[in-house]
Amino acid sequence: MSKVMMGVTMSLDGFIAGPNDSPEHPLGEGGERLFEWYSSGDTEYTFPASDMVFKISAASADMLRKVFSSLGAIVTGRRTFDITDGWDGRHPLDLPVFVVTHTVPHDWIEAHPDAPFTFVTEGVESAVRQAQAVAGDKNVAVGAASLVQQCLAAGLLDEVHVDLVPVLLGGGVRLFDKLGPRTIELEKAEVIDAPDVTHLTYRVVKPG
Ligand SMILES: NC(=O)c1ccc[n+]([C@@H]2O[C@H](COP(=O)([O-])OP(=O)(O)OC[C@H]3O[C@@H](n4cnc5c(N)ncnc54)[C@H](OP(=O)(O)O)[C@@H]3O)[C@@H](O)[C@H]2O)c1
Incomplete structure (x- = not known):
């Protein structure tokens, strides 16, 4: 069955970007350290829609291939969209992207008429439902902190x-x-101990 999942790189103290992120410093000051594992191995991973090539460990490459091939759509937030300039209209994974925002960037849409981007102003739940409809039996990935929290x-x-x-x-x-103060229970699904990064996957335990 299709899943809604999140996937990000995080520091041990819980940050997915350093301070003062911007288009010049997409991962904030010092935050580029987070992505060093993308170039510290000897196995190549090439993105479907980018000339970006990762050099990662074999264990990380196996994990990325499995996860990325399971995805059918991406939901992200407006800050990530602005910082990356919407990946210039084509996400590196070549998937439709749903951007949760309060304001639709009409100029950007005009400049990227073929981009498979949908701007959703009705909130996260609507964005996830629209992404699921497009993804079919594939999974939906939610990126960026504010959306994961919501x-x-x-x-x-x-x-x-x-x-x-x-x-x-x-x-x-x-x-x-x-x-907030609520407890959210997670169930360990998989741990992959790669050389410079540990890949942790948990199922979210739904109440009731
Ligand atoms: N380490 C990693 O793997 C990784 C992955 C992805 C991103 N990042 C980093 O994460 C940072 C961005 O994350 P973030 O959490 O700060 O921002 P974000 O989730 O990308 O965007 C937040 C913005 O989205 C809009 N938004 C969010 N919820 C909304 C709602 N319910 N209704 C309407 N609009 C809503 C608002 O923008 P408006 O009010 O302007 O519309 C809000 O300010 C960047 O530094 C990025 O580089 C890191």
């Missing part, structure tokens, strides 16, 4: 995937922020 709070997320990097960033964009 999906967890709304019980929309089935799986949490974190690529955990052994560094303490000390500040920036915190992944599991603003969730």
